[in-house]
Amino acid sequence: MTAAIAVRQLHKHFGQVHALRGVDLEIQPGEFFGLLGPNGAGKSTLINIIAGLTRPDAGSAAVLGHDVQRDAVAARRAIGVVPQELVFDPFFEVRDFLRIQAGYYGVARSNRAWIDELLRALGLADKAGTNMRNLSGGMKRRVLIAQALVHKPRVLVLDEPTAGVDVELRQTLWAFAQRLHDEGMTIVLTTHYLEEAEAMCDRIAIMSHGTVVALDDKRSLLGRHPWYQVHVRLASEPDQLPSEVVACLVSREHGWLVLRLQRGGDDLSRVLSALHTAGLSVLEISTREQTLEQVFLELTAGHHLPAGA
Numbered sequence: 001m002t003a004a005i006a007v008r009q010l011h012k013h014f015g016q017v018h019a020l021r022g023v024d025l026e027i028q029p030g031e032f033f034g035l036l037g038p039n040g041a042g043k044s045t046l047i048n049i050i051a052g053l054t055r056p057d058a059g060s061a062a063v064l065g066h067d068v069q070r071d072a073v074a075a076r077r078a079i080g081v082v083p084q085e086l087v088f089d090p091f092f093e094v095r096d097f098l099r100i101q102a103g104y105y106g107v108a109r110s111n112r113a114w115i116d117e118l119l120r121a122l123g124l125a126d127k128a129g130t131n132m133r134n135l136s137g138g139m140k141r142r143v144l145i146a147q148a149l150v151h152k153p154r155v156l157v158l159d160e161p162t163a164g165v166d167v168e169l170r171q172t173l174w175a176f177a178q179r180l181h182d183e184g185m186t187i188v189l190t191t192h193y194l195e196e197a198e199a200m201c202d203r204i205a206i207m208s209h210g211t212v213v214a215l216d217d218k219r220s221l222l223g224r225h226p227w228y229q230v231h232v233r234l235a236s237e238p239d240q241l242p243s244e245v246v247a248c249l250v251s252r253e254h255g256w257l258v259l260r261l262q263r264g265g266d267d268l269s270r271v272l273s274a275l276h277t278a279g280l281s282v283l284e285i286s287t288r289e290q291t292l293e294q295v296f297l298e299l300t301a302g303h304h305l306p307a308g309a
């Protein structure tokens with residue numbers, strides 16, 4: 001099967017900055033794929049190369065078998081990219097803007113019904129005759145999503161599509177992305193909102209300092225972590241905790257002890273019997289599976305998430 005996206009040994013420098021250091025990645029048709037990484041990891045550079053907007057220094061990238069440099073027109077037809085930045089031409093009305101975009105791909109006439117469907121699905125129907133410069137930021141973002149889809153690409157890349165957008169647009173976007181995915185479209189999502197990647201993506205790559213540091217399906221990535229958390233509530237606030245408990249204590253939160261225990265070991269029974277021996281009775285106990293955020297932070301240690309993400 002031809003990969004939706006195949007990237008081999010990509011390198012890219014910007015002056016002294018080695019932004020991509022030999023990236024290899026293969027995304028299969030129909031996947032909902034998450035590309036994560038802290039600021040500056042190289043995600044946008046990788047996407048720009050795949051979209052044919054930036055030339056790599058070395059290596060290759062192909063979309064559905066079309067090399068982005070040697071077979072650029074076919075590669076561009078196969079992919080739609082929703083960029084991070086709100087870049088648009090302010091002089092057109094929304095529907096005309098989308099028709100002109102479709103014209104660049106030579107599909108202006110045949111795609112009129114599809115453009116109307118995009119306007120409806122993205123909540124833009126009543127803005128079709130509005131001039132682009134008079135739209136709110138959220139509405140402009142919707143138009144950029146429609147723009148990426150005017151030529152019905154088989155691969156859609158969403159580069160931080162929900163950064164700074166309101167809840168309504170997020171929901172519209174996720175419902176629409178899910179529908180496109182159900183219809184067979186390959187979707188690549190970059191996001192700083194790890195809960196979004198956890199909810200939407202089947203497979204996830206984590207980038208750090210220009211390389212892919214983890215690439216796995218979501219379940220394996222979450223299960224890979226050897227630790228899990230247990231929250232324990234005691235009947236009374238103790239003066240002193242047994243040393244077995246102190247050894248795995250992460251924090252104390254509103255009367256709960258937060259403990260970090262090793263998966264598959266006997267940590268939990270040792271903690272419980274130490275509490276029992278010390279005469280401390282346990283009122284409640286709950287376990288927390290670890291989140292993608294914890295895996296992410298561990299894999300990109302020293303390279304942090306932006307504030308607020």
Ligand SMILES: Nc1ncnc2c1ncn2[C@@H]1O[C@H](COP(=O)(O)OP(=O)(O)OP(=O)(O)O)[C@@H](O)[C@H]1O
Nearest residue numbers: 014015017019037038039040041042043044045046
């Ligand atoms: N046009 C450019 N000129 C110079 N340096 C650049 C350029 N584009 C990217 N870089 C540098 O390359 C590195 C990777 O940047 P890139 O934008 O690909 O990261 P990112 O993972 O997309 O980050 P973010 O999450 O902030 O979007 C960074 O050090 C960045 O400063």
